[in-house]
Amino acid sequence: MIKKNDVLTEYVVDIGSNGEGIVKKDGLVIFLPFALIGEKVTFKVLKVNSKIAYGKLLEVISPSQERVNAICPVFTKCGGCSVQHLNYDSQLKFKKDNVVNCFNKIAGLKVGVDQCVCSDNQFRYRNKLQLPVSFNGERTIIGFYAENSHRVVEIKDCPINKEYTKTIIEIFNNFILENSFKGYSEITNSGDIREITVKEISGNLIITVVWIRQQEKGIKGLINALKLAFGDNFSLFYNENNKNTNVIYGEKFFLKHGLSEYTATRLGIKYSSGVLSFMQVNDNVCDKLYSYVVEQVKGFAPDTVIDAYSGAGLMTALLSKTAKKAIGIEIVKEATACADLLAKNNGLQDKMFNLTGACEDLIPSVINKEKEMGNKVAIVLNPPRKGCDVNVINAILKSDIDKIVYVSCMPSTLARDVGLLLGSLKQVDGKIEKVDNYIPKYSINSIKTFDMFPQTKHVETVVVLEKN
Ligand SMILES: C[S@@+](CC[C@H](N)C(=O)[O-])C[C@H]1O[C@@H](n2cnc3c(N)ncnc32)[C@H](O)[C@@H]1O
Structure with missing residues (x-):
């Protein structure tokens, strides 16, 4: 034994x-x-x-x-890249097969999945960096969490993040040392700095320092060091978070330098993004993914496209060109404000409408209204990892929406939700059960994977469903 x-x-x-x-x-x-x-x-x-x-x-x-030889010195220690030792073609195959297996195991669906669309850059592709800062008992370190843990593994650079990572870490290590700041301890919920985050929008960096309680000490030196490294292409926020939770940011952001949002153009749409708005992490694959989603909706020629979980509205704007109108639904107020600005800057005010709220609350009435008006409706779903709320699934089932394009970064919740939409799964008393004999309400037209996250186990998947 x-x-x-x-x-x-x-x-x-x-x-x-x-x-x-x-x-x-x-x-x-x-x-x-x-x-x-x-x-x-x-x-x-x-x-x-x-x-x-x-x-x-x-x-x-x-x-x-x-x-293959992994190039990162902390590979196997940091929880980020679990397949850096696998050659890139095999990574693509693994991700595609993983989606096939999830559909089979979770939803009892035997599906074919298209070849995974590659990322042009297999390293240095990420536009979003999140660095926890921790006190390890002896000194303060900046790094990433080890797999399934909140233990920070110190890093000096990260090969899947952009080149500025090394400079950011150096600048903040000096800032912390020169001002005797202490990294966060989860056990005692104490320390000065919890996290440093960086979001890159077309070469501009939004840098945020998450403090337990913000301190002004050393800020001039910090801004000078950042200016020396990045010129005018950065902004600096301080954020306060003194709660002992996994949520990175506290409610309050304080702009210390630069602009609160940056504007860029992508796929012909001028957009802006701030610290809280969601952005896909790999610009190159994001373009391929959005173009594919737009193509799928365009072929259906809807009157209305509902873009559920719409973020800062870039996809809503692209979708508005495939229909008479597009309605974005997003829970983060700052993101909807960015989407409104985007509609204005692109002359789409008459075609693109952005609603702030939870999809589970808003979708039933939005669908009903469009259906009552006799409109041909398509819906794009792009929820966070936990997938769609059951109210969203039920509203879609009730409404007989003709075309669904489901974009997901989590194959397991995607398989569950597609199973619920097709009928191979049902929810009973809050639990998901398999259904043996069912007449599928929708057919899977295609499943395509996109390698948004090379070197990691993660994959982005698009499922296109059509009403039977
Ligand atoms: C995976 S992101 C997709 C964003 C957008 N489609 C894009 O490509 O940039 C999921 C988005 O859903 C939003 N969100 C999370 N829960 C939500 C909910 N219950 N209702 C509406 N939006 C939600 C998040 O703030 C985030 O912007």
Whole structure:
């Protein structure tokens, strides 16, 4: 019987949804991060449950041809890139297969998924950087969280984030040292600085320092150092958050330098984005994804497109060109304000309407109104990772909307929601159950994956559904 601390040598037979290798032995499925299919590996058993176990890779005895050398010095320690050791073509295949498996396992749906659309840049692609700042008992460090933990792994740079990452870390390490600031301790909910975030909009950086309580000490030196590095192309916010939660930002933002928003042009649309508005993290793949979504809706020629979970409105604007009007629904007020400005700056005020509120509250009445007017309606759904609220799914089912384009960065919740829309799943007393015999209300027209997040396990997926 396999026990904790056993050291075993076995072959890896499969890959799991997090990109980890899978070894099967003595009725156990053993998850082995950073091992690849076909490899003979030696590993130590860390934990054993009744049917599954977890191991730590000690040695790769016969490496797979798919294995490449990871370029990041903290690869395997930081929780960011779980598949940097896999060559890029194999990463694309893994992501596509992962979506197929999720649909099968979660929704009981056997689906075909198109080849994953690649990212032109496999490194240095991210436009959003989030660096937790922590006091490790001895000193303050800036880094990323280790996998499934809130332990910060110190970093000096990050190869999937842009080149400015190294400079930002250097500047803030100096700022912290020169002013004797302390990083955050979750255990005691104490310290000075919790997080540093950077959002890049077309070469301009919105830098935010999240404090327990903001301090003015050293701010002139900080702004000077940032000016020396980035000229006029940055703004600096201070934010206060003294709550012991996972939420990064507190309610209050204080602009210390530069503009509160930056404007850029993408796919022919002038848009602006501030610190809170959601932006897809990979500009190149975002363009490919949006163009594909627009193409799907355009072919249907709707009167109205509802853009649910619309962020700062860029996709709503693009969608408004495929229909008589587009209605964006977004919960963050700042994002809707950006979307309104975008409509104005692009002369789309008569075609693009932005509503602030929760989709679960607004969608039922928005759909009803459009249907009552006799409009042919398409809906684009792009919820956060947790997927759509059940009220949104029910409103769509009730309304018989003809075309749904569902964009998701989380294959498991996507599969669940598509299962609910098709009828292979149903919700009973808040629990999801499989349905054996059902007449599908919608057909899956296509499923396409986009590699928004190279080197990581994550993938963006677009499912196009049509009413039967
Ligand atoms: C994955 S993002 C998509 C944004 C946009 N479609 C884009 O491509 O930039 C999800 C968005 O949903 C918003 N959101 C989260 N929960 C929501 C809700 N219940 N109702 C409406 N919007 C919500 C978030 O603020 C975020 O802007």
